[in-house]
Amino acid sequence: MRGASWAAAALLAAHAALAWSVQARKTPAPDEAFTIAQGAAYWHGGLGAVPPFVNPPLAPLLTALPLLPLRLTPPVFDWQAANPWEAFRSARDYLYQLGLPDPLLRRARAVALVAGLVTGFVMWQWAGALWGERAGLTALALWAFCPTTIAYSGLATTDMILTMFFVTAAFFWWRYLFAPSIPRAMAAGVLLLAATLAAGE
Numbered sequence: 001m002r003g004a005s006w007a008a009a010a011l012l013a014a015h016a017a018l019a020w021s022v023q024a025r026k027t028p029a030p031d032e033a034f035t036i037a038q039g040a041a042y043w044h045g046g047l048g049a050v051p052p053f054v055n056p057p058l059a060p061l062l063t064a065l066p067l068l069p070l071r072l073t074p075p076v077f078d079w080q081a082a083n084p085w086e087a088f089r090s091a092r093d094y095l096y097q098l099g100l101p102d103p104l105l106r107r108a109r110a111v112a113l114v115a116g117l118v119t120g121f122v123m124w125q126w127a128g129a130l131w132g133e134r135a136g137l138t139a140l141a142l143w144a145f146c147p148t149t150i151a152y153s154g155l156a157t158t159d160m161i162l163t164m165f166f167v168t169a170a171f172f173w174w175r176y177l178f179a180p181s182i183p184r185a186m187a188a189g190v191l192l193l194a195a196t197l198a199a200g201e
Contacts, residue, residue: 015144023154039064044074058197059158108156116153165195
């Protein structure tokens, strides 16, 4: 069992290293700047600072959380522009107006990296509980070295945060079905609510 834990830790570390190395070479994607700007607007102006048709608030709030110590100025632009790309361009300009974008991006992208690691850990636990240690490590290895998961673990977007909440909610619901208890039911419900509040367009 201890050997499996060390192997799982090594796989998670490899995933983190790959995602971190990839994100260091990425320029800001349009939806990254938009997610960061949206989160900053929520933190400064409350949930009413952004129109309701934009992404739900949880993922942007979490993405912008590491930026709070920097005391960023809130974004000021038209969220309801007729052309959606105007909002994306304004969000990109906001990111550059704050200063050098790379340090800001690294902080914001760290949230997605943590979400990717949590999701990998849950998948290891779930597959291991179903089919044994080898299956758990195989599932984790597939997750750790999948190009898609590596890419999204390095992007400050809603995708990996939503994935973390959804997979973890499904895991706790599965545990509830096999061993019903109020805490497990509550955990599954809260995590499913979190997934709903983190879902993007």
